[in-house]
Every structure is written in C-alpha cells, then in structure tokens.
Amino acid sequence: MNNVVLMGRxxxxxDVRYTQGNNAMCVARYTLAVDRPKRKDQESQADFISCVAFGKSGxxxxxxxxxxxxxxITGRIQTGSYTNKDGQKVYTSDVVIGSQEFAESKPSGTQEQVASDGFMSIPDNVDDPYLPFN
Structure with missing residues (x-):
C-alpha cells in the first residue's frame, strides 16, 4: 500500500502552472517542511517534502x-527520473496529493470577520463557484 500522511508548513x-491543450489542468507544486521527532539534547530538524497537486486540488x-x-496532506509517493540538459540522470520523489486540509485556523488580526454565530461574513459582491451557498 502506498499511502502518506504528512503535517507541515x-x-x-x-508554484502553479496549467497544462496545454483543450483540457487544461492545474498543477501546483509546493514543499512542506515536516518536523522530525526531537530527541533529548538535539536541535530541531525537518524534512522538506516535495508535493504536487493536480486539478481541483491544484x-x-x-x-x-x-x-x-x-x-x-494525504497522498501517495511517486518516483521518477529524467535526463537534465547536462546529460545527467536526475531522480525525483514527490507526494501526489489526494487530499489537503488546513492544520490550524487563521491567526487573529486577519481582515476577515467572524460573526457571533461562528460564521464568517462574506461580502455580497463575491461570486465564487466553490461556496456552497449564495
């Protein structure tokens, strides 16, 4: 089973790009800094994991x-290789994202206001197809 779960910043x-052609698709690449478990008397260390999201996730x-x-994020590890312009073979390893979620709420002091009922007020002029309501 090829399944990965990561939490990081x-x-x-x-880095967002769109594929060419009639069915253009969004491809977003980013790197997550994932903390390693800290041992006694050791400095904090992190791994930097390359991630790629396609389509709606992108x-x-x-x-x-x-x-x-x-x-x-959850996803799967995908490996690959290519030959660079110098003729050297380069090996790649990415996490292909299946799902991604925020791990913390926005810090206070943002421009968005949350009403007393717990919902964020959305201006009337916002036309976003991803909102579940108008």
Missing part, C-alpha cells in the same frame, strides 16, 4: 495556500 508559495492550493500555511 509550506516553505514558499505554491486550484485550491493556488487560491488558498501561501508560505507558512500549516497543512495536513
């Missing part, structure tokens, strides 16, 4: 993710 804003990353965002 984006090291930079996602569009989500483009719209909502930015450097420092803490995420929980």
């Amino acid at each position: 984006l090291t930079r804003d996602p 569009e989500f990353a483009e719209k909502y993710l930015h450097k420092g965002t803490k995420m929980v």
Whole structure:
C-alpha cells in the first residue's frame, strides 16, 4: 500500500502552472517542511517534502495556500527520473496529493470577520463557484 500522511508548513508559495491543450489542468507544486521527532539534547530538524497537486486540488492550493500555511496532506509517493540538459540522470520523489486540509485556523488580526454565530461574513459582491451557498 502506498499511502502518506504528512503535517507541515509550506516553505514558499505554491508554484502553479496549467497544462496545454483543450483540457487544461492545474498543477501546483509546493514543499512542506515536516518536523522530525526531537530527541533529548538535539536541535530541531525537518524534512522538506516535495508535493504536487493536480486539478481541483491544484486550484485550491493556488487560491488558498501561501508560505507558512500549516497543512495536513494525504497522498501517495511517486518516483521518477529524467535526463537534465547536462546529460545527467536526475531522480525525483514527490507526494501526489489526494487530499489537503488546513492544520490550524487563521491567526487573529486577519481582515476577515467572524460573526457571533461562528460564521464568517462574506461580502455580497463575491461570486465564487466553490461556496456552497449564495
């Protein structure tokens, strides 16, 4: 079984591109800094995991993710290789994202206001197809 679950922070804003052709698809790449378990008398260490999201997941990353965002992702490891312009073979390892969720709420002091009923107020002029209501 090839299943990965990671929690970490984006090291930079996602790199987003769209494929060519009639059925253009969003491809978003980002790197998660995932903390390693800390041992006594040892400095904190992290692994930097390359992740790629396709289609709607890529569009989500483009719209909502930015450097420092803490995420929980699930997916699968995919390996590959290519020959670079110098003729050297380069091996790759990515996590292909199946699902991604925010791991923490937004810090206070953001521009969005939350009403007393717990819902965020959305301006009337917002036309977003991903909102479940108008």
